[in-house]
Amino acid sequence: MKQSGVTPWWKALRIRPEILDASGSIADVQMSLYHAVYGTEDQRPQYADASYYGEITHPTGALTDLLARIAIRLGGGDEHTKSPALLRLDQGMGGGKSHACIGAYHLAKAPLKLGKTDVGKAVLEHAETILGRPLPKNLENPHVVVLPCDNMTPGATVEEHDGPAKSLYERFLWRLFDGDYSRYITYREHFSNVSKISEAIRSLDKPVLIIVDEIMNYFGNGLDGVGDEALTAQDQAFMRALLDAVTKTPRTAMLAVMIASDKDSISLSPEGERRRLDLERLLDRNGKPVGVHENDDFAAILRRRIFAQPPAKEVVDATVREYNEAMSNGPWKTKVYDALHAPWTANFGEEVSRTYPFHPQLMHMAEHEWANRTGFQKVRSTIKVFAATVFALQQRGKTGAWAPLLIGPGDLPLSSTQVRESIIGSGLISDTKTQNNYRSLAQNDIVGVKETSGTARLLDTNRGADEDVLWHRSNPRAAERAATAIFLTSIVSGRSQGRRGATDAEVKAATAVPDPAYMFADADAVIKDVTDPETGLVSIETTPGPKGQQARYFLSTSQTLVMLQRAMRDTITDAERDTVIADFTERLTETGPFDRKQFVRASAEGQAPREVLASAGIDDARLSRLVVLDPAQFTLRNGADRATRDAVQAAVGLGAEKLPTRWASSAVFAVANTQQRHAARRLATAYLAAERVLGVQETQDDDDMKSKAVAERNEAKRSLETTIKRAFQHVLFLAQPDDDAPRAIDEVTFDDKTETALNGAIVWKALVEKGKAFDQGTFTAKALLHNLRETDYGRPLDELRDSFWNTPRLPLLHGGQNDLRQALFEAVQAGLLRIVDGEGEEVAVTGVSEINLSSQRLRLGKPLPPSPHDDEPSSGGTESTPESEPSPEGKGERRGGQGRGGEDEAPPAPQEKQIAFSVTQSMLNNTGNSEALSQLFRQLYDVIDRGDVSFLQGSIQMVVSSQVADGLAERIRELGSPVHVRDM
Known part of the structure; x- marks a missing residue:
């Protein structure tokens, strides 16, 4: 077939004149918000006109949604809260951030003009769909404040834009008030006052859009170069306050551009890096990250940008x-x-x-x-x-x-x-x-x-x-x-x-x-x-x-x-990177005392965290589970962990969207730290790259290169494993300190670099310190009685067994059912408990294996009440019945009952009593407290030294001087107990 039979594209399509004039070069493909807002004469690009911008802009789904959210915030009246106040563009270079900022500027500055273009119509239609009613076409005449940080030098202002302003806050005010000096002076001193900044914005009595472009160009190395500590501190304080003020001010929207740290190649000083982390936390806390384009938008964007129709x-x-x-x-x-x-x-x-x-x-x-x-x-x-x-x-x-x-x-x-x-x-x-x-x-x-x-x-x-x-x-x-x-x-x-x-x-x-x-x-x-x-x-x-x-x-x-x-x-995708982290995490997890380890992978289909946990099958009966959550979807800290916390809360049966669960008490969740995940992702990319280098022909054909590549791959693997272990700092579990306290999520955080939530033994030790678990060999008959309640007597053994896996107030058992069976046997042998059948008749127990924890017929019974004949000699000889151990209620009952004195004789005094107390005291400049507490601990020492304590459970947290901390920590370790020491 000949091509002459079809109209070729170069005749069917008309290339935009600006591209023809530039011989195929698009001079303004790298759009500039600064030039669009402040450009004059030959520096004013065509896209500074809202109509031309709309003509070359394809209304992609992401861009349309972004601008619609801003439109609702500005023109939605009392319903402005249906859209977030702070939106953040965090894509890498060339991802359309400046294009979006200019679109937002035109939307607020020239809403009627933009509204006649395809993208403007799409934005208003989408906003109407969200709001349920049309917006006013002029969006109530918003005011726009533009801070193009990529064209602003700290401490060096441009008079025509900044007037007398010096700091970033003062520049903001000058633009907010359009150069009204008296109003500028009124608010100039309040650079860190959230309420005053909000008041200044509200004083315009109209919607306000704030666009801050390329924040790190100013707050990164830019502030380092100014050499003015006071100005640096003021600028940082202002940006923190502004991010808070925007969220509290009605009819106010802010669009911030700050490339995510894992996509930004800029090299920062230590102080610049600290400022970046600080801003990222604030943006994560107050704002919503948004995209501008998806990869599948390319074709439509290209056609609109290159061709006129x-x-x-x-x-x-x-x-x-x-x-x-x-x-x-x-x-x-x-x-x-x-x-x-x-x-x-x-x-x-x-x-x-x-x-x-x-x-x-x-x-x-x-x-x-x-x-x-x-x-x-x-x-x-x-x-x-x-x-x-x-x-x-x-x-x-x-x-x-x-x-x-x-x-x-x-x-x-x-x-x-x-x-x-x-x-x-x-x-x-x-x-x-x-x-x-x-x-x-x-x-x-x-x-x-x-x-x-x-x-x-x-x-x-x-x-x-x-x-x-x-x-x-x-x-x-x-x-x-x-x-x-x-x-x-x-x-x-x-x-x-x-x-x-x-x-x-x-x-x-x-x-x-x-x-x-x-x-x-x-x-x-x-x-x-x-x-x-x-x-x-x-x-x-x-x-x-x-x-x-x-x-x-x-x-x-x-x-x-x-x-x-x-x-x-550069070839490694985010999905490949996260998959290798998941694979390593699953392999590095050690069960320890837990009955089972389970790794919950992130959703590949975009499921929310709650739905992922709902379908993960973590609610296993009578098994202690270490549930490790994939860091690709679940992390804690850094101000971006609400979805993870809500999902775990739902998984253990708490919250408004709780999931049906029976065995939540015995599920313990290991979760990675958000900041540490960043480091793991960088190392995962390096490891995958090292793996792929080993497969290319140049490496295979060069023995020296291959040897070096193997060594670097192995080192990358070791570093990745170490970092993944370190990333898992957090443990979440369902807790209930006592019967009267509500059920809630409790948390353990490992600050020691040698500890990780991927090690079941380390996690179990931490749970022991929290009172959530028993250590090996500590669940004795005494410990069992300590944890029993009046309602536990008469319960079937299978219900008693299950309660240690589904009742949050009961600690987890190191040896599982074997520990419970052994403790019951010891208690029965000591006369502290009885095993009875459905009719209340005592069942003889001569061995641990005879205690059937699965039985619904066998029940837990109290010791028999005292009998008047128990202290009399038996007909078979002169030996008396040995005394029983104290009852679980602490009443000191004996099997011998009242003895020879008959019913008028008072029962003997109890042999043991339980003491529970808590202490929270400030020792600074309080000699009375210090002396009283010293006497208490000396008496406690004497009691322990004499052997009068048969069971001890608890934790102590105190702040001591640095000179004695190491010695105390070493003595605690000698007891075999873990200890955490950190600087205050």
Whole structure:
């Protein structure tokens, strides 16, 4: 089929004039909020106009939702609370943050103008859906305060914007009051007063939008350079107060831009890093992180940004028909498109409608491979590459030269300096040396700037002289297209599962054209030419496919180990990183005294934490469980742990959304620390990168490099294991100190770096200190009686057994049912308890194994009441019955009852009494308290020393001088008890 039968895209679509004027370059693709708000004359970009902004902006779901939330906050009147006050954009570079800020600015500054555009209409419609009523079209005339921190120098103000202001707070006030000096002076001294800042905002009597762009440009190294400690302290205090004030002020919205620490490559001083952590905590506490674009938005964003109008449906349909015939028949289908296993091949028509004029194969690469790389600036980089490409190809088409009907991964013209530099500088290649190597490789091994050189280009031009090649006219750049596709996959070093380069099917698909003259065998011949060791590409490496799999092709620049590792790190997705942390966590967990360990993985389908725990099956009967929660979804601290706490609370049967549970008391949850998770994620990425480096050909072929790679992988593994253990600092469990206290979640935090919640033995020791568990060998008959209540007598043994796993006031048993059975046997043998049947008749127990804890017939009974005959000699001899142990009620009853004195004789005095007390005293400057407490402990020492204490359970927490702390701690450790010491 001839391409002349279809209107080509370069005739069907009109490229925006600003792109044509700049020869394919989009000068303002990196939007600037500062220039949009404050730009004058030639520094004022087109997007500073709300109408033009709306014209080039595709209303993606995320952007529409963000602006709708702001619109509700500003124009929603009394219902402004249906939207959060503080929204944070935390994406990496090139993720659309500035674009969103400018959209928010236009929304508040020119709502009527923006409301006439597609994006403005979508925002107002979405806001109406959320609110249940339309918003006023002018949003009640909001006032906008813009603090573009990437264009503000601490201590050095610009008079036309800042007037007399010096500090960031003063700049804020000057903008808030539009230069009203008297009002500015009224509030100038209150930089850290939340209520005064809120009052200043409310004094305008209109909605207020505050946009703070690139906060860390000011609060990072910027404040270090000013050298003014007072100004630094004031600016920090103001930002803390502002973040609090915004949430307390009606009809006020704030949009803050601060890249998340794990996505920000900026190097900060220790003080700058401290300020970043402080701001992140405040933003996490007060604000809601929001996105701007998803990867699947790329196609629509590109079309809107590059072309002035969408394509006609009939043109797209005709293009699809051209390709469909070739794709659905013969070896092209079975050996190429089916072998790709790509989703776009099954829905080709729909995908072309979405991506036109770009081939779905190229768009899939951009959305699912490029966008996941750390250095790639997502929307910004993609627009640059694709705009330069369509301009270069349109110029070819207009001059009658060949251009593809759909722009695929082989069609990015590397002969164009604009295209080549856009690709190399996009962030897909992170290392400068590698960038230079690939720049040279593109010009020499693929195609030169003048298109008269380059190995692949020469293969095509030489083929053109062969009159037997019938398909050359419809596919004159087949070798160049194959080489370009390999180039694009090679610069994304490790692709899916760390593999390098392109598969045979991917390269063949990149050379395809809708012309039956270009057959599968022809594509095979083109690839053979490109990979020929004598005449093909010098830099190409071919890896044969093992066990019938496809061969792979890669353009090598002989990278060093360091370069390989850096490149591999960029290939690792968040999901892969979190999965390896989960795998390590599950493997590192040790059961210890717990009956079972259980790892609860994060949801891959986006389930909320509560639903994840609901379906995890953690409510096991009569088993103590150490439940380890996947840190990908569950963490504590850093102001972002509400979802985790609520989920655990529901899982143990507490709260408004509690889950049905019976055995919550015996489930103990190990949870990672949010801040420590950041460190684990960094190390997980390093470990995966080290693993992948070991699999690449350069490493396998170089023994020295391989040895170093193995050593670094092993070190990365050790560091990751240590960090994961350290990350699990927290333990949550259901507690109830006594019968009258409410059930609640209690918590243990391990501050010692040698302790981890992944070690069941360490967790159990901590629970012992909390009174939630018994240590090994401590659950005796005495301990059993101490924990029994009056209602426990007469209960079936199976209910008594179950209570130690489902009743929060009862501690967990180190030996489980064996401990309970042994304690019952000891109590029965000592006469402290009886085992009776359903009729109350005593059942003889001569061995531990005879106590059937599963029995519903056998019950727990008190010792028999005293009998007047118990003290008289038996008919068989002169020996008297031995005295019994004291009863569980502490009344000192004996089996001998009242003795020879008959009923008038008073019962003997109790042998033991239980004492429980708590002490909370301040010892500072209080000699009376000190003396009284000293006497108490001296008396307690004497009682213990004489052996008058038979059971002791409790914990002591005190603050002592540093000089005596270590000695006390060592003495406690000698007792075999864990001790925690920390600086005050």
